[in-house]
Amino acid sequence: MATTDKNQQDAEKLAAARAAVKFVKDGDVVGLGTGSTTTFAIIELGKRVKDGLQIKAAASSIRTEELAKSLGIEILDLGRLSEIDISIDGADEFTASLDLIKGGGGALFREKIIASLSKNALIITDASKKVKKLGAFTVPVEVIPLAYQYVFDQINKLGGSGVLRTKDEQAFITDNGNLIIDADFGLIDDPAKLANNLNQINGILAHGLFINLTSKVIMSDGTDIIIFE
Structure with missing residues (x-):
């Protein structure tokens, strides 16, 4: 339990x-x-x-x-x-x-x-x-900074909503020098399909679906x- x-x-x-x-x-x-x-x-x-x-x-x-x-x-x-x-x-x-x-x-x-x-x-x-279904926890998406708005818009087109991750009221910066969008897709019926769709978006270095x-x-x-x- x-x-x-x-x-x-x-x-x-x-x-x-x-x-x-x-x-x-x-x-x-x-x-x-x-x-x-x-x-x-x-x-x-x-x-x-x-x-x-x-x-x-x-x-x-x-x-x-x-x-x-x-x-x-x-x-x-x-x-x-x-x-x-x-x-x-x-x-x-x-x-x-x-x-x-x-x-x-x-x-x-x-x-x-x-x-x-x-x-x-x-x-x-x-x-x-x-969990029975993934998605209560948002999907982290590491984004090249110059592609931030493009990736944000593409996440919206996939039915998700994104929030820029912050730390101490500043944008969170990864060890690779990038930004993270925490993307909410709700409960995910087909994680493999969503992972593949995210893989096709230019500007995403990696996403959190393993x-x-x-x-x-x-x-x-x-x-x-x-x-x-």
């Missing part, structure tokens, strides 16, 4: 993180996502590295890279990798069919590259993230670990 209690959510995030980290083996190249849930996993990986686990990692954001380095995890240049053994990331929403919305933390493009490179892409969540990019979702629900695959 989903819960809105933050302490319970944090306990579930930690439990899911610990379950996911057990899949990491000596010699792995590990993709590290961004967000509160993934932070738990990175800390747990850091403990294993301190105990002798030999891994290298690729980070999906500057803040993830800084955290990993502070815990003794060696970071590789994502742009030079042809594959990643295993990745661990969170999600804003997921369905039992492993369709996801991601990007609440603003790192969706690099997270999508990591997922695409991963032989084993793990998503960790608390129980509140499981389709066919996930190997397993490891969800903690109270004291239970449930794996969707």
Whole structure:
């Protein structure tokens, strides 16, 4: 059962993180996502590295890279990798069919590259993230600044409405120097179709619909670990 209690959510995030980290083996190249849930996993990986686990990692954001380095995890240049053994990331929403919305933390493009490179892409969540249909959480869309108005108009033509993401009363800027439009399409009947339509819009670097990019979702629900695959 989903819960809105933050302490319970944090306990579930930690439990899911610990379950996911057990899949990491000596010699792995590990993709590290961004967000509160993934932070738990990175800390747990850091403990294993301190105990002798030999891994290298690729980070999906500057803040993830800084955290990993502070815990003794060696970071590789994502742009030079042809594959990643295993990745661990969170999600804003997921369905039992492993369709996801991601990007609440603003790192969706690099997270999508990591997922695409991963032989084993793990998503960790608390129980509140499981939904029957995606769309209660808006779909983040990373946009090249000069294409902002064009992309905004195209989202409207697809039946959505968009809001420019802000932080501290300024436009939120991604690690790639771009803007994010948080697009509301309501509950999404066909995520794959919407993802394809968004893929056709010039000026979009990436969107937060992750389709066919996930190997397993490891969800903690109270004291239970449930794996969707």
